[in-house]
Amino acid sequence: MAQQSRTVAENRRARFDYHLDEVYDAGVVLVGSEVKSLRDGRASIQDAYAAEQDGEIWLINCHIPEYHGANRFNHEPRRLRKLLLKRKEIGKLIGSLKRGGVTLVPLTIYFNERGKAKVKIALARGKKLHDKRETEKKRDWDREKHRLMRSKGKE
Template identity: 45%
Template sequence: MASEGIKVISDNRKAYHDYFVEEKLEAGIILTGTEIKSIRNGRVNLKDSYARIENGEVWLHQMHISPYEQGNRFNHEPLRKRKLLLNHSEIIKLIGKVQQEGLTLIPTKIYLKHGLAKIELGVCRGKKNYDKRQAIAERDAKREMERHFRDK
């Protein structure tokens, strides 16, 4: 996302390895003061995080935001669950996809958009082991072809 006013803080490359991302949507996130300061410093990890729908609200679990160095006693808990901000119609659509189609909500990217933290949420289907091996083989073949053409 090289658009004006957008600064990507962290990508979740593991999500693209473990899941087929079928759809992406943008969600706001409710943070405390020390959390947004840590995010602006790039001290966030999306690796094992996921989102869940609970009581008609979307919650982000296991996203690690490191404590802010100057935060003293007002610092946050690094792995607390955080509420995501979505329209009601988007939540209804997600409930249908997660419950009936067996899809999972995985954050793929966190970025700042005009000073506000946003999460790119992927609606994902899990990959089987042979899918992962096939993706690795395709990536290696593409890399080998590029190397071959570059050397000539």
């Protein structure tokens, strides 16, 4: 029986604040108490971002709270976590980051079908205020359009 992937944390503001270019799935190096805390559905990636250090990509400022059953063997909630990507992907990301104007934003933390913790990260360019207004206008119009179509269809 195939197990479905399960989302643990989602950065919902990322799509509002950034233009997302390329999306990558990356593994994460975690300790046992972090995995248990994620399985409980406790994590936050609202303020998180990814950056390059020493030729590797690291997840910074991701908050995974301590697991209460781990007592003295607990982890640091906001520690740096290494992201596991293919060498070509790392090279491509580092090149994009060095050129400037882009950042690596985590979109979701989830468990895949095999039960492994993964992070979906995206190369992103920041939106200007007028872009954010346009996004909000489009979203409101789509919502209103669906509402009108539903009301026309029922009568």
